[in-house]
Amino acid sequence: NAGVTQTPKFQVLKTGQSMTLQCAQDMNHNSMYWYRQDPGMGLRLIYYSASEGTTDKGEVPNGYNVSRLNKREFSLRLESAAPSQTSVYFCASREQGTGELFFGEGSRLTVL
């Protein structure tokens, strides 16, 4: 049982480059989330998808786009990366009954 799988685990970009972080869950959860975590700042919500076909902005959506491809997959795209987007990104999915979130292993992104 893989749970939540994120790729890539590490990525280095130059300013202005684009990339997509991929996330897939095999727990049949409706809701999925993208967070970023910076030292001393805790988890900040970028975007979430309450169900297949819907996406909504979180606390820090600027510079990002998302796609809920199907029930399993939720991708995060950086169209023109900036050094301020250097961070660790976590994808999570939510168990509907309990509200518990389950996280992927994280993607460490460095923008030079």
Add this chain to the structure above:
Amino acid sequence: QKEVEQNSGPLSVPEGAIASLNCTYSDRGSQSFFWYRQYSGKSPELIMSIYSNGDKEDGRFTAQLNKASQYVSLLIRDSQPSDSATYLCAVNSPSGNYQLIWGAGTKLIIKP
């Protein structure tokens, strides 16, 4: 602004002692409360969820919820060096659909 407050620590506890972690929240409408453990460089891992006033025990862990005072705590009995991690408190946001509000975390150090 809905908030979840935690003491950032570090909280240093001798091995074998009880570690007590506290969290306060501002939204009286919150109904679901979660404790996550995060090891350095790893993703958050769910330890406990609690929904009703009182205590909930799971092995060495006890979560305590007091909705009247708007606090939730986590007790770790017989603390082990492997319990050294950052502990994140999360609370559901009744007004923020499907979202959790996160504390910044308390760093716990268990000294052998």
